[in-house]
Amino acid sequence: MSTDMMVHLEGVIKRFGTMTALRGIDLKLQRGCCLGIFGPNGAGKTTLLKILATLTRPSAGTVHIAGYDVVKEAEKVRPLLGVLSHRTFLYGRLTAWENLQFYGRMFGIKQLAERITEVLQIVDLLAHAHQLVRTYSRGMQQRLAIARAILHYPTLLLLDEPYTGLDKHAVSRLQELVLHLRSVPCTIIMSTHDLHGGLDLYDEIAIQCRGKIVYSGPSLGSDVQGFEQLYSAYVG
Amino acid sequence: MQKLWSIIRSSIFHAIIMYVSMIIAIYLVFIYAPTEKMQGIVQKIFYFHVSSAITMFFAFFVVCVASIMYLWKDSDWWDAVALSAAEIGVVFCTLVLITGPIWARPIWGTWWSWDPTLTLTLVLWLIYVAYLMLRIEVYDPKRARFAAILGIVGFVDVPLIRWSVEKWRTLHPKPVLIQEGGTTGLPFAMWQTFVVCLVAFLLLFFYLLRERVSVAQSRHALEGLRHEIDEILAG
Amino acid sequence: MRSTRSLQGKMGEPMEKNFWYLFAAYSTIWTALCVYMIRLSQKNKELQAELRDLQAQIARVLTK
């Protein structure tokens, strides 16, 4: 297994009881690439990302992240991952600072205070660092979630429908951030059902439908119309 | 040879054996076994009461083993076995809890005596009813896993409950009872009858288990089919 | 000591009364098992119905 492949999935199947969420996913992603996974609701995008995030096991098939098996070597994979979903994973009864401090301690980050200041600056929340998170607006919470996701210098960022519930400011912040992270060698996988938001971010795109990757290829750049045609051709 | 094997394995053959052994058991209980001198005719409850109790423990043991296997192998068949055994175990448990008082009333003069085994049975009934409550909803692998954990925990709890209940009983005045348990000093004919009853009950248990597992499995398969059809219709 | 007294009291009662307990015990066992088996067969019947339903659906899909 060459380690310059950041993500390597082979024949991944996931069954939930009698439901089959993923039916044979093969996917390869180079280090430093940004992949956008598009697909309608119920296509299994969240399940795919959950498997990558070691939160759930595949029923069959193998998944390697940076050469580690996500089932057998989950504890080595987890520190590499930054995960952002539409739920923030934050504690409303703690301040932003305390939340980041907690996650920083969990990951054993050295010089934590400097790092927290740094990430809070990136997401523009330093002024509100000592406010309880429950008093934040939805957009602010999501921005803090971004800070939480990148806090421990992850090399693979998994974004599951990250635009849900975001205000304009946060969306543009998130896109800036993705651009910024691409310059750092950071691999990004983003799932979304929104075809219009920042297509030019991705190096590669994949379309997932009913548990299968029906299309994958290089990005079409900012050609929204071309992409829409492609999408409707595959998804229907 | 293969044909013979398939006959032996068939459900109807199993049912016939179960039926015949049950008839023999009933004959032995009512005709063959002598009437006990002290307790009189009610003592005959003993044969089926204790057989149900042992079958119940066996059922819960099966739940525990099947749960471990399910967590280990992640196969739906083991889960179906665990669920089925738990359900049948609760049925036998209920039988023990009903026949216990019916036996206790003429002998001890009270319906309920907090006798250690009966109390243990009651606690087990509560645990495994909780198990079935976990499983009420449609099949969900997460719940199946939780139920498997409860199946293991519940069985591990049995000796602990047994000890504590016995300890607790010694602190209370004992109810009037003539003969503790009833198995000690049984005449040979009674022993024979009891063993046949036990065998008949275990055969009944296996028969029910087999039927219940097949129901669980076909329900599972049907649900899968239904999902697939839904997807074909949608796509 | 209470135990022997109450025993004698019980034993003095007519035999038929105890016979009723025996009858009650065995009939509840029989009833409970019966109810359970009926429930099992009902479940089986439900499954059969569902199967037929599915077959009909498949047939409909195929004719389309």
Add this chain to the structure above:
Amino acid sequence: MYRDSNSFIALMSGSKVFLQQVLALLAKDLKTERRTREIFTSMFVFAVLVLVVFNFAIGADPELIRQVASGVVWIALLFATVLGLQRVGQLESEEDSLQGVLLALRDRSALFIAKMIAQMLYLLVVVICILPLCGIWFRINFIACLGELCLAFALGILGLSIVGTLFSMIALHTRACEVMLPVLFLPVSIPLTIAAVYATAQLIDGKSLSDISDYLVFMGVFDVVFFVLTLIVFDYIVED
């Protein structure tokens, strides 16, 4: 088992990370609790309510109350455990933060250990608060056997926390969590409750430690069995 020194070092650093993560989780829980005092308040008020209501149910006979006092105290603790764990579950599931924690954990049993310790601490504070009340209301002299009582309560609370945490993690992932937690938790913890109640009752009666040693050993066995069992199965509970 660990033949070469490399894996020994890995084990040592692993246990250091484990400890770090347990401490981080614990600090987070206690910080939240210090800010809101939600869990403690609900547990404490509930326990006091149980004491008062039982007091009325039993009647005014002081001798009778003395006899059942230890049972009442343990029932109060049992229900307080259920209540506290329900609150903890709500806090974790509000923004799916449990998932975030799982993503950061190296060994998932750290979560179990941290939650168990937190629950133990809450229960400990509740016990410290209700024992004096109990002593005054039920006219029991707890001070005479304080050391022995500490041991009995420690073992009992530990067991309640272990079993409670196990089932609260299960209830957290199922719908109708409010109903499921007590239904699962109470029957399984019956043996522990029996031992704890009688150990406490005999201590109040002026018996010495050696008289109740089999209860204490039993509680110890119960704690160890469930602790080991939970460590083994915990991965299956938190997996999605």
